[in-house]
Amino acid sequence: MNCPNCKPNGKTIYEDEESLILIPAVPACEGHIQVLSKEHKKLAELPSEKNQHLFHLANYAAASLFEILQAQGTNIIVHEGIEEHPAIHILSRKLDDGLNFQWEPKPSPPDEMDEVAQKIRDQIFPDADKAIEKKEPAPQEKIIQIEKQLEAVKDKIVDTPEKENYLLRQLERIP
Amino acid sequence: MPEGQLTEEDLRNMSPEEIAELQRKNCVFCKIVRGGIPGKKVYEDEMILAILDINPASKGHTLVLPKEHYPLLPLLPLNLFNHLFTKTQQLIVAIEKATVNPGVTVFIANGAAAGQQSPHFLFHLIPRENLMDVGNLALPNKGWPQAETIAPLLQKQLTLLLKPYLARTGKLKPTPTYTPPQLPQTVTPPIASPTEIKPQPFLQPIPLTQPIIQEVEMNTQQKDPFDPLRLPELLETNQELRRMIIQQPDQMVQFIKNSPDLAKLFQDINVHKLSQKLSEYEQHPHEPKTQHSQTQKEKPTTKADLDKIGQLFP
Numbered sequence: 492m493n494c495p496n497c498k499p500n501g502k503t504i505y506e507d508e509e510s511l512i513l514i515p516a517v518p519a520c521e522g523h524i525q526v527l528s529k530e531h532k533k534l535a536e537l538p539s540e541k542n543q544h545l546f547h548l549a550n551y552a553a554a555s556l557f558e559i560l561q562a563q564g565t566n567i568i569v570h571e572g573i574e575e576h577p578a579i580h581i582l583s584r585k586l587d588d589g590l591n592f593q594w595e596p597k598p599s600p601p602d603e604m605d606e607v608a609q610k611i612r613d614q615i616f617p618d619a620d621k622a623i624e625k626k627e628p629a630p631q632e633k634i635i636q637i638e639k640q641l642e643a644v645k646d647k648i649v650d651t652p653e654k655e656n657y658l659l660r661q662l663e664r665i666p
Numbered sequence: 667m668p669e670g671q672l673t674e675e676d677l678r679n680m681s682p683e684e685i686a687e688l689q690r691k692n693c694v695f696c697k698i699v700r701g702g703i704p705g706k707k708v709y710e711d712e713m714i715l716a717i718l719d720i721n722p723a724s725k726g727h728t729l730v731l732p733k734e735h736y737p738l739l740p741l742l743p744l745n746l747f748n749h750l751f752t753k754t755q756q757l758i759v760a761i762e763k764a765t766v767n768p769g770v771t772v773f774i775a776n777g778a779a780a781g782q783q784s785p786h787f788l789f790h791l792i793p794r795e796n797l798m799d800v801g802n803l804a805l806p807n808k809g810w811p812q813a814e815t816i817a818p819l820l821q822k823q824l825t826l827l828l829k830p831y832l833a834r835t836g837k838l839k840p841t842p843t844y845t846p847p848q849l850p851q852t853v854t855p856p857i858a859s860p861t862e863i864k865p866q867p868f869l870q871p872i873p874l875t876q877p878i879i880q881e882v883e884m885n886t887q888q889k890d891p892f893d894p895l896r897l898p899e900l901l902e903t904n905q906e907l908r909r910m911i912i913q914q915p916d917q918m919v920q921f922i923k924n925s926p927d928l929a930k931l932f933q934d935i936n937v938h939k940l941s942q943k944l945s946e947y948e949q950h951p952h953e954p955k956t957q958h959s960q961t962q963k964e965k966p967t968t969k970a971d972l973d974k975i976g977q978l979f980p
Contacts (some may be wrong), residue, residue: 572769
């Protein structure tokens with residue numbers, strides 16, 4: 492495999508079983524540090540603990556720049572997905588360093604924004620709508636019957652959720 | 667004076683808490699969280715919020731922020747930090763699918779010098795088609811000539827900063843400085859139960875042989891004989907070990923260095939300090955320990971034993 496981040500070049504300044512932190516052989520600018528997973532995976536594909544660990548390392552690596560390089564700020568940048576095995580880049584920043592990451596805004600009309608937001612929401616909860624549709628409403632009579640029975644045993648229900656659900660399920664079984 | 671119109675002098679007279687409170691009150695993102703300003707919400711739970719950026723770099727450009735007002739990333743509490751980055755994984759996948767893009771650039775700015783525009787910590791998820799499609803997001807190529815000389819300093823500082831985090835998460839390992847030569851495994855030490863070890867006159871020289879631990883341990887209990895928690899018990903029952911620590915602390919340190927097992931048993935223990943304490947104790951015993959040990963040795967390590975050893979830690 493020709494992945495540059497699987498066999499990275501540079502000076503390693505921290506290493507553990509799953510990750511490493513290094514100063515790349517060709518740093519982009521002053522204070523450029525990389526945090527890498529040893530696995531050839533995107534961040535989103537890693538188990539959540541490993542992903543958390545990488546960002547903790549990035550956070551501490553960024554913090555180390557303040558003392559050593561008198562950084563006035565830090566950037567943490569990941570080109571997730573565009574690189575198959577992305578590095579977390581950490582850059583040291585100063586007010587007059589001449590770097591600029593400010594992108595050009597491309598505003599879009601409100602209805603287009605709403606559409607995109609809805610699309611992303613759908614992806615986060617892909618089954619949410621279907622789950623709601625699947626629920627069949629119980630026949631009206633049955634509901635009334637259960638409500639009556641519930642009323643009768645109301646005092647006896649202990650208010651822990653498991654208990655309540657259990658009792659409810661019991662009640663539903665009664666014809 | 668109308669509210670919200672503060673002079674510089676007012677600000678100077680305010681405590682840091684009051685200034686923080688004022689920042690929260692005027693923070694745009696706190697207002698969005700509270701619902702005072704509408705935002706195009708993408709995801710929301712009890713701790714975090716994701717909304718679309720009103721000045722997007724590309725379609726689907728999302729901001730992820732904690733609901734609570736924290737100015738910088740390092741100030742986030744551990745559970746919030748973990749939650750935030752775990753949800754980010756899901757958000758990345760959702761944004762990629764929703765915008766039909768192969769990737770997302772995660773952009774975090776800490777401090778105004780890095781381009782942070784609001785005092786409420788947040789970061790950007792910018793959907794990308796390729797590395798060139800959004801201007802200015804590529805890494806610079808200014809180089810860093812002093813990298814070589816700075817590296818050791820950074821490494822030292824980083825190790826220092828990481829230590830508490832690694833200790834807390836159980837990832838801290840003792841630095842592997844010395845690889846001990848393998849001890850010959852063929853020699854079986856004579857098995858003697860602690861009761862059989864006759865107390866020797868205190869100052870009589872003893873043969874310095876490497877491991878005394880195994881003899882006592884193998885036949886007493888099944889569990890790991892080198893569990894550091896067993897050290898107090900061992901010191902009680904194993905006279906030879908005890909004498910060796912008192913009389914030959916330097917030799918003992920050498921042994922500990924050479925044996926991974928001993929290193930485990932003595933981890934975090936300053937042998938010289940221990941030696942000093944034990945010899946003090948030997949000279950002024952507070953209670954007749956040696957007699958007791960005959961009857962108590964079956965007992966597992968007690969809390970008191972641990973506390974005693976705890977006092978020896980640097």
